Amino acid sequence: MHKNGTRKGLTLVFFQHYPSVANLAAAYLAFGLYTQKVPFRIKVFRLYTYKNSGLLKKLYRFFTKTEKVVAIGCFSHMLPYVIAALKQLKKHYPEKLVILGGIGPTEVAEDIIREFPFIDFVIKGCGIEPLPRLAGALLRGGRDFSDISGLVYRNGRHIMSNPVTPASKEAFLNAIAFFHLVPGALRATQYDILTARGCIYKCTFCQIPVLGGGRIEYKDICKVAGELKLLLRARKNKRFHFSVIDEAFVVNRKRVQAFCMLLRRNRLVMPWSCYGRIDRMDEKLMRTLSDNGCERIFYGFESGSDRILKKVNKGFCVADAIRAILLSKKYFKKVIASFVCMYPFETKKDFLKTLACMAFLESKGIEVALHPLAPIKDSLLFRRYGKHLSLTSGIESTFHSRINRMPQECTQLIRRYPHIFYLYYFYKVKDVTNLTRLLAFGMKMNHGRRYVVKYGL
Numbered sequence: 001m002h003k004n005g006t007r008k009g010l011t012l013v014f015f016q017h018y019p020s021v022a023n024l025a026a027a028y029l030a031f032g033l034y035t036q037k038v039p040f041r042i043k044v045f046r047l048y049t050y051k052n053s054g055l056l057k058k059l060y061r062f063f064t065k066t067e068k069v070v071a072i073g074c075f076s077h078m079l080p081y082v083i084a085a086l087k088q089l090k091k092h093y094p095e096k097l098v099i100l101g102g103i104g105p106t107e108v109a110e111d112i113i114r115e116f117p118f119i120d121f122v123i124k125g126c127g128i129e130p131l132p133r134l135a136g137a138l139l140r141g142g143r144d145f146s147d148i149s150g151l152v153y154r155n156g157r158h159i160m161s162n163p164v165t166p167a168s169k170e171a172f173l174n175a176i177a178f179f180h181l182v183p184g185a186l187r188a189t190q191y192d193i194l195t196a197r198g199c200i201y202k203c204t205f206c207q208i209p210v211l212g213g214g215r216i217e218y219k220d221i222c223k224v225a226g227e228l229k230l231l232l233r234a235r236k237n238k239r240f241h242f243s244v245i246d247e248a249f250v251v252n253r254k255r256v257q258a259f260c261m262l263l264r265r266n267r268l269v270m271p272w273s274c275y276g277r278i279d280r281m282d283e284k285l286m287r288t289l290s291d292n293g294c295e296r297i298f299y300g301f302e303s304g305s306d307r308i309l310k311k312v313n314k315g316f317c318v319a320d321a322i323r324a325i326l327l328s329k330k331y332f333k334k335v336i337a338s339f340v341c342m343y344p345f346e347t348k349k350d351f352l353k354t355l356a357c358m359a360f361l362e363s364k365g366i367e368v369a370l371h372p373l374a375p376i377k378d379s380l381l382f383r384r385y386g387k388h389l390s391l392t393s394g395i396e397s398t399f400h401s402r403i404n405r406m407p408q409e410c411t412q413l414i415r416r417y418p419h420i421f422y423l424y425y426f427y428k429v430k431d432v433t434n435l436t437r438l439l440a441f442g443m444k445m446n447h448g449r450r451y452v453v454k455y456g457l
């Protein structure tokens with residue numbers, strides 16, 4: 001034990017957005033640490049209980065109750081809060097060693113290490129293998145981190161950025177989500193599972209085509225079935241809902257059929273959901289999915305304007321999308337169509353077409369959701385328009401609070417480091433006044449505003 005009370009060990013911190021959904025990343029990392037025999041405990045910060053006020057203070061207090069090595073997994077929209085809280089933490093507990101990981105820090109890992117001396121390490125990409133190696137080395141007092149995949153850290157005045165090696169891919173393919181090691185996870189009613197990673201499509205607003213190289217890495221579906229069985233056993237056979245969160249689940253229909261067959265053979269037919277792809281769906285596939293428990297399907301429709309669909313390289317047109325979505329309603333209890341707006345080249349006419357499309361689908365019992373486009377680093381769109389971002393509290397975002405409602409410490413960070421907190425910015429659109437007005441109208445159609453995840457309001 002350190003002289004001021006910090007215990008020597010590893011605390012893994014995760015955020016839980018909804019009470020019903022267990023954290024998949026925590027379950028994967030628990031698997032990695034457990035199999036590598038690294039002592040750890042997981043602390044889950046339940047974001048949904050902190051919606052009203054004082055999030056930053058509570059987060060700081062939460063961080064103080066961690067052990068000497070603290071590893072935090074976080075999304076981009078939590079990054080300003082996490083960084084502001086860590087700054088205070090390191091001031092009062094300088095002996096703590098801080099590791100960041102997850103989607104948010106991965107994209108800006110080098111910048112974080114360059115700008116924030118109170119953060120010691122960032123792990124880029126999949127942490128299942130690198131985290132146990134780093135934590136093990138730190139707990140033993142080791143100082144050589146040069147062969148840890150995807151690790152970014154300081155070495156004197158230099159910033160070291162280790163390449164992400166293929167071993168991380170192996171780790172993902174072999175990992176099993178150990179939900180039973182994540183506090184509270186067995187009380188959840190919904191579990192995300194991944195059967196594959198990557199996508200073959202090339203939507204210009206998405207980073208996957210650029211980072212994933214247009215490939216899909218498939219997990220062995222027998223392993224996925226094993227994962228579901230393990231979870232069912234841990235829950236004492238209490239059934240649950242699972243969501244297949246692969247970006248391109250329906251791309252390989254033979255595999256989808258084999259997966260459904262495995263569910264049946266292993267008595268794992270439970271309610272589940274997945275992402276669909278307009279141009280891959282037909283009646284036969286819909287029937288197979290629905291006959292084997294899939295009751296909710298989610299489509300990225302993106303825009304009601306063919307001009308926009310073409311520009312973002314979506315690969316289908318509005319008429320095809322409407323046809324596939326209406327047919328889906330015959331087979332699935334819930335069909336969700338997600339739209340995006342505020343593309344840098346969007347006009348009022350395009351946006352009105354999206355609203356008309358949403359209203360039409362809603363009248364047919366389809367759940368619709370509208371999101372203003374978030375700039376995604378490494379996407380083709382960001383490469384072209386990333387220099388034209390603006391910070392505004394006028395646009396309602398789906399994923400984060402308006403900046404004028406955030407604590408000052410966070411807004412200062414967002415203003416000072418736009419290259420790190422770019423997710424809080426929006427692409428500049430020509431007809432911004434009209435589009436912002438339409439956005440407010442469109443977001444009212446977001447069913448029950450269930451897709452809105454905001455903190456610190």
Ligand code: SF4
Binds near residue numbers: 202203206208209300
């Ligand atoms: S938006 Fe979806 S379909 Fe398009 S490239 Fe990204 S993951 Fe693939």
